[in-house]
Amino acid sequence: MVFIDIQRREVTLKLVYYGPAMSGKTTNLQQLHALMGAHAGTGLMTLNTRDDRTLFFDLLPLQVQASGGMKIKLKLFTVPGQVYHAATRRIVLQGADGVVFVADSRIRETRCNNESFADLRNNLVENQIEFADVAVVIQFNKRDLDGIRSDAEVERIAAKGAEPVFKAVALRGEGVAETFIGLAESTWHKLERRYDFERRFSITSQEFGDRVRSLLPAVGGR
Numbered sequence: 001m002v003f004i005d006i007q008r009r010e011v012t013l014k015l016v017y018y019g020p021a022m023s024g025k026t027t028n029l030q031q032l033h034a035l036m037g038a039h040a041g042t043g044l045m046t047l048n049t050r051d052d053r054t055l056f057f058d059l060l061p062l063q064v065q066a067s068g069g070m071k072i073k074l075k076l077f078t079v080p081g082q083v084y085h086a087a088t089r090r091i092v093l094q095g096a097d098g099v100v101f102v103a104d105s106r107i108r109e110t111r112c113n114n115e116s117f118a119d120l121r122n123n124l125v126e127n128q129i130e131f132a133d134v135a136v137v138i139q140f141n142k143r144d145l146d147g148i149r150s151d152a153e154v155e156r157i158a159a160k161g162a163e164p165v166f167k168a169v170a171l172r173g174e175g176v177a178e179t180f181i182g183l184a185e186s187t188w189h190k191l192e193r194r195y196d197f198e199r200r201f202s203i204t205s206q207e208f209g210d211r212v213r214s215l216l217p218a219v220g221g222r
């Protein structure tokens with residue numbers, strides 16, 4: 001779980017993009033990286049096979065600084081979705097503070113989405129992470145394609161569950177920033193309650209949200 005370095009006044013959050021193969025997890029990180037421009041820091045690391053599938057994981061390390069001097073590192077990972085990468089997914093998920101489940105909106109992908117969500121729950125258990133202790137948001141990606149669940153249906157799913165739901169066309173960068181900001185803020189809320197960041201490091205969730213948005217000048221952050 002969250003890594004807190006009191007001496008260096010540094011907190012590291014681990015955020016994981018989970019979901020079935022080809023749902024658009026790597027594309028989310030690529031587009032997020034592009035939207036961040038010069039703010040993106042050390043850059044996106046991807047480890048692909050020759051056919052462009054994620055081999056191990058992608059990593060986008062980010063950092064924001066609060067006015068009180070506290071440094072917050074955000075490490076964004078993707079998992080490889082293919083069934084045979086089960087062990088890798090479990091390892092990447094270790095110590096996750098927040099997870100975005102990237103679903104493919106097409107109705108024919110329903111079964112793959114459901115299996116992957118069950119796999120997520122299972123791997124959280126394997127990693128001794130309580131589902132209630134990890135922030136989870138859901139992204140319905142590929143809204144540009146035919147044969148997708150309707151907006152009304154997505155809204156019904158959103159109303160039924162506790163997890164915030166976002167719609168996206170990751171390929172065009174649409175909804176990518178919103179999903180990331182939603183994930184970061186949900187994760188912060190969850191951790192703030194447990195670790196009392198506001199008192200210990202004098203940073204409010206409002207300030208944290210502002211700092212995260214400031215990483216995204218292209219979508220109206222500062």
Ligand SMILES: Nc1nc2c(ncn2[C@@H]2O[C@H](COP(=O)(O)OP(=O)(O)O)[C@@H](O)[C@H]2O)c(=O)[nH]1
Nearest residue numbers: 021022023024025026027141142143169170171
């Ligand atoms: N039409 C469409 N294709 C997408 C979208 N997002 C990703 N893709 C494509 O889906 C394929 C798999 O994407 P990728 O990010 O590698 O999936 P991952 O396996 O979840 O990492 C690629 O060909 C992407 O270009 C989207 O919103 N719409």
Ligand SMILES: [Mg+2]
Nearest residue numbers: 025026054078
């Ligand atoms: Mg990938």
